[in-house]
Amino acid sequence: MKLWLDGGLLDIESARVSVLDHGLTVGDGIFETVKAIDGRPFALTRHLKRLARSAHGLGLPEPDLDEVRRACAAVLDANPMPLGRLRITYTGGLSPLGSDRGEHGPTLVVALGETSRRADSTAAITVPWTRNERGALTGLKTTSYAENVVALARAREQGASEALFANTVGQLCEGTGSNVFVVLDGEIHTPPIPSGCLAGITRALTVEWTGAKETDLPLDVLERAQEIFLTSTLRDVQAVHRVDARELPGTPGPVTAKAMRIFDERSGDDLDP
Numbered sequence: 255m256k257l258w259l260d261g262g263l264l265d266i267e268s269a270r271v272s273v274l275d276h277g278l279t280v281g282d283g284i285f286e287t288v289k290a291i292d293g294r295p296f297a298l299t300r301h302l303k304r305l306a307r308s309a310h311g312l313g314l315p316e317p318d319l320d321e322v323r324r325a326c327a328a329v330l331d332a333n334p335m336p337l338g339r340l341r342i343t344y345t346g347g348l349s350p351l352g353s354d355r356g357e358h359g360p361t362l363v364v365a366l367g368e369t370s371r372r373a374d375s376t377a378a379i380t381v382p383w384t385r386n387e388r389g390a391l392t393g394l395k396t397t398s399y400a401e402n403v404v405a406l407a408r409a410r411e412q413g414a415s416e417a418l419f420a421n422t423v424g425q426l427c428e429g430t431g432s433n434v435f436v437v438l439d440g441e442i443h444t445p446p447i448p449s450g451c452l453a454g455i456t457r458a459l460t461v462e463w464t465g466a467k468e469t470d471l472p473l474d475v476l477e478r479a480q481e482i483f484l485t486s487t488l489r490d491v492q493a494v495h496r497v498d499a500r501e502l503p504g505t506p507g508p509v510t511a512k513a514m515r516i517f518d519e520r521s522g523d524d525l526d527p
Contacts, residue, residue, distance in 0.1 A: 256332040258325035258364040263332055266365075275361055277345025280353055281398035283361075284308040284345075287487050290338035290366065291525070293330045296487075298323070299526050300455045305342060308394040315360055317344050325364040335368045339488060343397065374506055374514070375493035377414040378429065378484070380473065381405045385419045385427040387450030395452060402430035414496070416484060420473040421450045432486040433457035435466060436479035437509045442466035443475075456485040456517075459527060463520050464513050476500070481507035483514075491517045 255266040277283035286305050289296040302319045309317055326340060343363040349356035383405060391398060405417035409430075416429040428434060428451035435444045444461065445451050446468035460466060476482060482494040482502065491514045493506035506514060520527065 255366075256329065257366070258329050258362070260362055261321075263328055269363075271361055271363070272348045274348055274351070275345055276347060276349040276355060277343065277361065277397055279349070279351060280346075281396065281400075282312070282314075282346035282349070282353075282355065283343060283397035284312055284314065284395055285397055286342045286395060288326070288340040288342065289487050290330055290335075290340045292336055293334055293338075294525055295326055295330065295340055296521060296525050297455050297459070297527060298326065300458070301342070304395060304453065304455065305344065308396065309344060311394045312391075312396060314344065314346060317360070317362070322362065322364070325362065329364050329366050333366045335366070337369055337371065339367045339369045341365050341367070345397065369488060372489050372492055375495040375504065376416065376484070376489075377412075377496040378416040378418055378482075378494050379409050379412050379414045379498050380476065381408060381417045381419060383419065385421045385450040387421040387423070387427070387448065389450075392450050393447065393453060406430045418476070418497070424473055425449050426471040426473050426475055427451050428454075429484060429486075432484040432489060435460070435483050435485065435513075436471065436475055437481035437483075437507065438475070438479055440480075440509060442509060442513065443469040443471060445469070445471055454485060454487075456487055456490060459521070460485050460491060460513060460517060463516050466513075481510045483510045490514070490521070 256263045259269045286301045345361045346355045347360045348358035409417040419427045421427045433454040476497045493510045
């Protein structure tokens with residue numbers, strides 16, 4: 255396995271990042287996960303635009319997106335696989351201990367791991383913790399992910415693959431690594447960006463391609479929605495067959511099934527929509 259680190263390809267055994275990298279010591283970093291199909295990245299342009307937005311929001315130097323593209327291409331060429339998780343990580347770099355950044359410049363890592371196609375449906379739970387829709391990191395895809403680690407661990411304990419958050423005012427927000435959609439009276443709805451959810455790439459494409467409405471939704475909408483589905487880079491569109499103790503149909507409902515079909519067709523026609 256080869257990965258890209260600060261300007262070139264390295265064997266995974268020899269790739270090293272300083273123990274004083276700000277991404278490690280204080281979580282000062284951003285990242286993107288890109289689906290790669292037979293060595294070709296999906297929606298890379300959208301991911302790179304969001305990477306730049308996250309860097310700006312965190313106050314990191316603007317990433318050289320041409321270099322990031324070269325790094326992605328090099329890693330994909332060096333590690334052929336049918337379906338991969340391409341991970342772009344960009345951190346504050348070597349810095350003093352503490353919250354202040356150093357002068358050394360950022361660290362860029364691009365790595366690839368093999369993955370498999372998700373199941374058509376999954377289970378999710380709700381958690382008591384909230385997303386802060388007014389926080390400094392709201393809407394940024396940062397490496398400060400410990401909150402998601404804790405919530406996802408609870409989901410795994412309860413036989414689920416995702417945990418869903420409300421925001422501080424009790425509105426449905428998002429999952430640990432996904433966006434959530436509900437079907438009400440045959441119409442698809444998803445929380446709007448001001449709710450505090452991440453502006454997911456798959457979320458945006460699903461809204462564009464299905465006509466889903468961005469709607470403020472109370473958390474208890476999960477108790478009455480006819481159908482529920484999740485979207486993310488590696489899930490694409492995935493039905494939910496259980497939320498907490500509520501059982502939904504074991505196969506995707508008609509609206510979800512149509513959304514899944516539309517996403518598969520449109521994404522297959524254009525790898526960089």
